[in-house]
Amino acid sequence: MIRRVFLALAATAALAAPLAGCSGKGGEAKAPAGPQISGAGATFPAPLYAKWAEAQKQATGLTLNYQAIGSGGGIKQIEAKTVAFGASDKPLKPEDLEKNGLLQFPTVMGGVVPVANLPGVTPGGLKLTGPLLADIYLGKVTKWSDPAIAALNAGAKLPNLPITVVHRSDGSGTSFLFTSYLTTVAPQWAKVGASDSVAWPAGLGGKGNDGVAAMVKQTPGAIGYVEYAYAKQNGMTYALLQNASGAFVAPTAANFAAAAAGADWTKAPGFYLLLLNQPGKDAWPITGATFILMHRQQSDAATAKAVLSFYDWAFKNGDAQAQALDYVPLPDAVKTLVRQSWSGVVGPDGKPVYQPAS
Amino acid sequence: MSAGSPRLSRRAAEYAFLVFCWLATGLALVALAAILWALFKQGVGGLNLAVFTRSTPAPGSEGGLLNAILGSVMMCVVAMAGAVAVGVMAGTWLAEFAKDSAYGKVVRFVNDVLLSAPSILVGLFVYELLVRPMKGFSGYAGAAALALLAIPVIVRTTEDVLRLQPVALREASVALGAPVWKTILAVVWKAAQGGMLTGALLAFARISGETAPLLFTALNNQFLSLDLGKPTANLPVVIFQYALSAYDDWRRLAWAGAMLIAVAVLAVTIIARLSTREPKRS
Amino acid sequence: MSAETDQVETAPARTAKGVVFDRTFEALCFAAATLLLTALGGLIVSLAIGGWPAFRTFGLRFFYTSTWDPVQEVYGASGAIVGTLITSALALAFALPFALGVAIFLVELCPERLRRPIGTAVELLAGIPSIVYGMWGLFVFAPWFAKHVQMPAMMASPPGSVWEKLTAGVPNGANILSASLILAIMILPFIAATMRELLLTIPPAVRESAYGLGSTTFEVIRKVSIPYVRSGAVGAIMLGLGRALGETMAVTFIIGNAHGFPSSLFASGATIASTIANEFAEATGELHTASLVALGLVLFIITFAVLALARLLIGRQAHS
Numbered sequence: 001m002i003r004r005v006f007l008a009l010a011a012t013a014a015l016a017a018p019l020a021g022c023s024g025k026g027g028e029a030k031a032p033a034g035p036q037i038s039g040a041g042a043t044f045p046a047p048l049y050a051k052w053a054e055a056q057k058q059a060t061g062l063t064l065n066y067q068a069i070g071s072g073g074g075i076k077q078i079e080a081k082t083v084a085f086g087a088s089d090k091p092l093k094p095e096d097l098e099k100n101g102l103l104q105f106p107t108v109m110g111g112v113v114p115v116a117n118l119p120g121v122t123p124g125g126l127k128l129t130g131p132l133l134a135d136i137y138l139g140k141v142t143k144w145s146d147p148a149i150a151a152l153n154a155g156a157k158l159p160n161l162p163i164t165v166v167h168r169s170d171g172s173g174t175s176f177l178f179t180s181y182l183t184t185v186a187p188q189w190a191k192v193g194a195s196d197s198v199a200w201p202a203g204l205g206g207k208g209n210d211g212v213a214a215m216v217k218q219t220p221g222a223i224g225y226v227e228y229a230y231a232k233q234n235g236m237t238y239a240l241l242q243n244a245s246g247a248f249v250a251p252t253a254a255n256f257a258a259a260a261a262g263a264d265w266t267k268a269p270g271f272y273l274l275l276l277n278q279p280g281k282d283a284w285p286i287t288g289a290t291f292i293l294m295h296r297q298q299s300d301a302a303t304a305k306a307v308l309s310f311y312d313w314a315f316k317n318g319d320a321q322a323q324a325l326d327y328v329p330l331p332d333a334v335k336t337l338v339r340q341s342w343s344g345v346v347g348p349d350g351k352p353v354y355q356p357a358s
Numbered sequence: 359m360s361a362g363s364p365r366l367s368r369r370a371a372e373y374a375f376l377v378f379c380w381l382a383t384g385l386a387l388v389a390l391a392a393i394l395w396a397l398f399k400q401g402v403g404g405l406n407l408a409v410f411t412r413s414t415p416a417p418g419s420e421g422g423l424l425n426a427i428l429g430s431v432m433m434c435v436v437a438m439a440g441a442v443a444v445g446v447m448a449g450t451w452l453a454e455f456a457k458d459s460a461y462g463k464v465v466r467f468v469n470d471v472l473l474s475a476p477s478i479l480v481g482l483f484v485y486e487l488l489v490r491p492m493k494g495f496s497g498y499a500g501a502a503a504l505a506l507l508a509i510p511v512i513v514r515t516t517e518d519v520l521r522l523q524p525v526a527l528r529e530a531s532v533a534l535g536a537p538v539w540k541t542i543l544a545v546v547w548k549a550a551q552g553g554m555l556t557g558a559l560l561a562f563a564r565i566s567g568e569t570a571p572l573l574f575t576a577l578n579n580q581f582l583s584l585d586l587g588k589p590t591a592n593l594p595v596v597i598f599q600y601a602l603s604a605y606d607d608w609r610r611l612a613w614a615g616a617m618l619i620a621v622a623v624l625a626v627t628i629i630a631r632l633s634t635r636e637p638k639r640s
Numbered sequence: 641m642s643a644e645t646d647q648v649e650t651a652p653a654r655t656a657k658g659v660v661f662d663r664t665f666e667a668l669c670f671a672a673a674t675l676l677l678t679a680l681g682g683l684i685v686s687l688a689i690g691g692w693p694a695f696r697t698f699g700l701r702f703f704y705t706s707t708w709d710p711v712q713e714v715y716g717a718s719g720a721i722v723g724t725l726i727t728s729a730l731a732l733a734f735a736l737p738f739a740l741g742v743a744i745f746l747v748e749l750c751p752e753r754l755r756r757p758i759g760t761a762v763e764l765l766a767g768i769p770s771i772v773y774g775m776w777g778l779f780v781f782a783p784w785f786a787k788h789v790q791m792p793a794m795m796a797s798p799p800g801s802v803w804e805k806l807t808a809g810v811p812n813g814a815n816i817l818s819a820s821l822i823l824a825i826m827i828l829p830f831i832a833a834t835m836r837e838l839l840l841t842i843p844p845a846v847r848e849s850a851y852g853l854g855s856t857t858f859e860v861i862r863k864v865s866i867p868y869v870r871s872g873a874v875g876a877i878m879l880g881l882g883r884a885l886g887e888t889m890a891v892t893f894i895i896g897n898a899h900g901f902p903s904s905l906f907a908s909g910a911t912i913a914s915t916i917a918n919e920f921a922e923a924t925g926e927l928h929t930a931s932l933v934a935l936g937l938v939l940f941i942i943t944f945a946v947l948a949l950a951r952l953l954i955g956r957q958a959h960s
Contacts, residue, residue, distance in 0.1 A: 053416070065579050072920075171919045171922025218783050219812040393768055396776050473878060483686050509676065509679075518837075563764075563766040594771065598771050620772070622767075623767025
């Protein structure tokens with residue numbers, strides 16, 4: 001009997017063997033020869049890091065395997081030293097970095113976009129302000145015909161539907177940005193607070209960006225929030241948001257960049273900076289960067305060097321790829337600051353492991 | 359039963375019962391068909407030769423699922439080999455040696471508890487046990503987590519079918535002078551092989567699509583690697599990450615991968631069933 | 641039914657070599673069984689250590705309060721506990737009769753030629769990845785459920801009745817009931833396949849004699865087959881219940897993920913497994929992680945309790 005099961009297993013393996021065989025001819029699919037570097041963490045930048053890894057493997061032979069296990073997972077793994085670097089959408093505070101001997105730097109930016117399912121309303125045909133968004137998510141404004149919404153949207157034909165609030169059910173950097181934004185602009189949100197998962201006063205939770213998008217699409221009158229790429233690729237009805245200068249702006253890559261350009265990175269130790277509600281007439285108010293975490297003191301200088309050279313290469317050559325996937329590259333001035341910060345990563349000999357050629 | 363004619367009510371109950379059995383099977387098949395149809399509709403568009411010959415791509419690049427398929431096959435084979443060995447032995451001990459002893463009862467109870475262990479917790483346990491001390495994710499850790507999920511299913515089914523084998527079977531063998539171990543191996547296991555196989559297949563079916571325990575043990579790997587000592591690519595995690603992404607080419611691959619798992623389970627089930635005889639029933 | 645295998649051991653004519661092999665074989669089997677115990681022990685110890693900060697901070701409140709607030713760092717498990725119990729119980733209630741029907745159909749009614757294909761098809765239902773159930777549930781089943789079950793049920797319920805309370809909710813198919821139905825589909829093959837194997841082990845003579853006395857199929861199943869396989873059948877049910885209690889991905893996609901007590905069948909809820917799956921990856925605070933791990937321990941306690949209850953009930957039945 002056991003023999004039979006083994007036979008069955010062997011048969012499965014045999015089925016797979018030809019696949020391994022034909023991979024040799026494919027050329028591309030050879031097992032990597034060099035050392036492999038692992039990183040893990042935030043979900044948001046994972047597609048882009050995969051793109052950069054693929055490009056660099058071809059260009060320089062460097063094999064870097066990044067896996068999305070969540071920002072919390074990234075922070076825990078770098079602390080446990082099971083990976084060469086961690087990644088998080090939520091920057092660690094300077095004192096936390098200090099405590100764990102970590103260095104943090106941003107790599108790329110994105111935005112969070114409120115989306116709605118309103119029959120008869122086109123993308124951009126809905127205007128919202130931060131405090132109104134907070135009232136909706138608090139469950140205080142429950143109908144689309146509410147005077148507060150009508151006052152902002154004179155001329156728009158909003159249906160008389162109840163508002164169904166949809167939020168992320170899983171802990172997420174997207175939720176962190178969204179709730180941090182509400183905390184920044186709406187005092188009434190303080191009782192809920194800002195975190196990657198909060199005690200939502202109203203609504204239901206969808207798993208992942210995709211789950212939120214699906215719930216919003218399936219429920220007329222629903223409102224949700226997703227990463228920019230989802231809103232764009234799914235052609236969802238996004239809302240215009242009022243920014244710090246009072247203008248109603250659309251979620252576009254240019255407006256995310258405007259938010260980053262207005263920020264003063266030099267006064268942010270450890271790059272601890274949220275790009276929320278930044279000044280500038282084009283700045284999209286819910287913009288954020290994603291971060292890499294590394295130990296300052298490295299026992300294996302070669303691996304650390306490879307990680308930093310990976311991001312150096314990406315800063316130089318990866319902007320077009322980032323834009324193609326709806327991410328927003330860092331402004332050049334910020335990239336220079338980040339490169340300067342890398343001298344803080346030192347090997348066993350106390351010398352910086354990587355010198356970017358500038 | 360209190361109806362005027364007991365014969366009539368007996369017949370009515372019989373018909374109602376038969377109709378229900380037909381209906382139940384029909385509904386189960388309808389559910390299966392609906393899910394398979396959805397899988398097929400979404401998955402077939404993503405299927406092509408590259409799926410089997412190239413590794414997982416970044417969005418916008420060409421690629422396939424080769425690394426994930428190989429990683430999954432390697433981990434499942436290692437996990438099932440371990441799980442069948444441990445599970446069948448433990449099930450045999452419960453059925454043949456433990457009888458109604460207190461320790462047997464405890465082990466039986468423990469096994470039932472393990473059955474409901476959420477896979478994510480099993481993954482965390484293996485993470486603490488293997489990944490953290492060894493300072494790195496690995497395919498072996500993934501296989502260990504999968505084995506831990508498969509074992510209780512095999513133990514449960516093995517014990518159940520062994521216990522239902524008639525005592526006369528064992529007596530006949532022993533009366534012929536066979537030692538107990540040979541009796542169990544050659545007679546009892548042989549008689550129970552259909553049921554034990556069902557257990558192994560259910561266990562395989564359960565672990566083949568598990569995402570949660572692999573995320574913190576095998577992690578995943580963007581590139582092809584045959585080294586189980588390193589982070590190992592696998593289909594469930596790839597499906598999970600790609601299915602929830604914003605990019606159409608990734609989603610197509612996710613559905614193609616999901617279809618491959620369903621097909622693999624079907625293939626293994628059929629191969630295994632063909633290699634054993636179906637119990638005859640008049 | 642636990643066969644008296646004692647005779648086997650007192651059988652004559654055993655060689656010394658046979659005895660050595662017997663001892664080794666039994667020792668190997670025993671070691672395998674003990675490994676199970678060690679695994680669960682290790683699992684529970686690691687959960688207890690990981691969850692300790694939560695128990696220390698909240699004490700018994702952790703079990704009976706339902707606030708789940710990662711910002712204020714206040715955690716209570718009762719909402720998730722109730723959600724887990726309701727969905728699992730409903731799933732089992734839906735799945736059990738159908739699984740029995742399928743098993744009986746395969747063993748008693750099915751034409752010989754279709755037996756193997758249909759049996760394989762049911763087993764295949766167990767092999768569909770749980771993420772696929774989740775995606776199918778979210779994109780296909782939930783909209784269908786909202787339109788064809790939830791809406792009519794809400795329309796049909798008279799205002800002010802208990803029925804209206806039970807059916808209140810947003811009609812989008814993400815609720816306790818639809819999650820239970822998905823779970824039922826997922827556990828059905830586990831129960832059905834095992835039950836089928838059990839029914840096949842009944843000696844033909846036993847059933848034939850019942851038929852010979854003029855019994856109908858229904859009566860044979862009810863009075864002969866089911867009692868014959870009872871202890872194994874409980875195992876099959878436990879197999880299904882175990883999966884329902886611990887199932888993560890599929891439930892997470894379709895239950896709506898609202899903490900706190902579900903107020904109706906069509907209200908969003910959360911289960912222990914879905915809460916862990918949702919929040920573990922991003923949990924950074926020590927207390928948040930600890931509370932999630934503690935939640936895992938609570939799931940084990942629930943399983944213990946359910947199993948103990950089942951054993952108690954069966955024990956009583958077996959004696960009567």
